[in-house]
Amino acid sequence: MSYFLCMLILIMLLDHPVFLVGTLCLSATMAQGLRSVEDWNNYMRLGLMMSVIVLFVNPLFVRAGETILWWGPKLPLLGHMFITLEAICYGAAMSLKLLNAFSLFFLFSRMVHPDQILSLFSGTLFRSALVLSLATRLFPTVAQRLKSIQEIQRLRGVQFEQGSRRERLGKYGGLVETLLYSSLEDALETAEAMEARGFNSGPRTRYRRDLWRPRDSICLTGIFIVLAVFLYGIWEGSLLFTFYPALDPLLMDKKGLGIFIALFSGLSVPMLLNWGWNRWPSLRSKI
Numbered sequence: 189m190s191y192f193l194c195m196l197i198l199i200m201l202l203d204h205p206v207f208l209v210g211t212l213c214l215s216a217t218m219a220q221g222l223r224s225v226e227d228w229n230n231y232m233r234l235g236l237m238m239s240v241i242v243l244f245v246n247p248l249f250v251r252a253g254e255t256i257l258w259w260g261p262k263l264p265l266l267g268h269m270f271i272t273l274e275a276i277c278y279g280a281a282m283s284l285k286l287l288n289a290f291s292l293f294f295l296f297s298r299m300v301h302p303d304q305i306l307s308l309f310s311g312t313l314f315r316s317a318l319v320l321s322l323a324t325r326l327f328p329t330v331a332q333r334l335k336s337i338q339e340i341q342r343l344r345g346v347q348f349e350q351g352s353r354r355e356r357l358g359k360y361g362g363l364v365e366t367l368l369y370s371s372l373e374d375a376l377e378t379a380e381a382m383e384a385r386g387f388n389s390g391p392r393t394r395y396r397r398d399l400w401r402p403r404d405s406i407c408l409t410g411i412f413i414v415l416a417v418f419l420y421g422i423w424e425g426s427l428l429f430t431f432y433p434a435l436d437p438l439l440m441d442k443k444g445l446g447i448f449i450a451l452f453s454g455l456s457v458p459m460l461l462n463w464g465w466n467r468w469p470s471l472r473s474k475i
Contacts, residue, residue, distance in 0.1 A: 204429040208284035215291035221462045235290030239283035246279030247271045252432045278431040403475040410457030421447040
C-alpha cells in the first residue's frame, strides 16, 4: 500500500513526459509479472477511451501556447478557434496520467487483497476501509462476471457479432440485463454475509496473521529512496516540465538522466523481487 501511495503521489505531482511514459511501461511489466496482461489490457481499453476524449478536448478549448498549428473560424462566445502544440502536448500528458491511474488501481487490486485493507484499518477507519475494499474489487468482479455470462450465452447459441445492428443491440441488452441481476444478487449476498458476521453489531475485534518479512523492509527502503530522489529532483528542477507558454526540451543533462535512472530503479524494486521470487524458489524462504 505504501508503494502504490508513493506511485500515486508521483503521478499526480509530476508532468514530465519521460516519467509518465516510463511509469506506464513499468506498470505493463508488472502486469506481465503477475500474469495478468489480458485483464490489464481490458482495464487500459476503458482508460484509453477516456484518455482520447481528454486528448481531443484540451487542444480545442485551451487558449494557451506560443506555437499555433491551426487557425479556425470565429465562433460565438468562444472567439477565434486555434490549436497550439503546447495544448496538444499537455492533453497527451494528462491522458498518460489517466492511463497511469487506471493501471495503478488495477495493480493495486491484484497485489493487495481487499480483506487485508479492511483488516489493516479495521480498528479505526473500518467504514472507510470497507468502502475502499468494495470499490477496489468492484470493476474486476463485474468484468469477470460479464465475461462468464457472455461465454454462457455463446454456449447457448447466441452470436453477438451476427445479425443487424438492432438485433446485436438486443443481444447486448440482454447481456447487460443479466449482468445487472447478477450484480444485485452479489450485493445481497455480500450484505447477508456481513450481517451474519455481526457487522456493526458491537465493538470490533481484530486478528492479524501478517508478519514483517525482509521483503517488506526491501520494498520500504525502495520507497524511501524514491521519495528522496523525488525531492532532490524537484529541488534541482530535473523532474519539472513546463508546457506553457512554450515546451521545455525533452533532452536532459547527465544529472537529470541519473535522477530518472535512480527514480525508476527504486520503483522497480517490487518487480525485481517478484522476478527473483519466481526464478529462485529458495529465495522465498529468505525474504
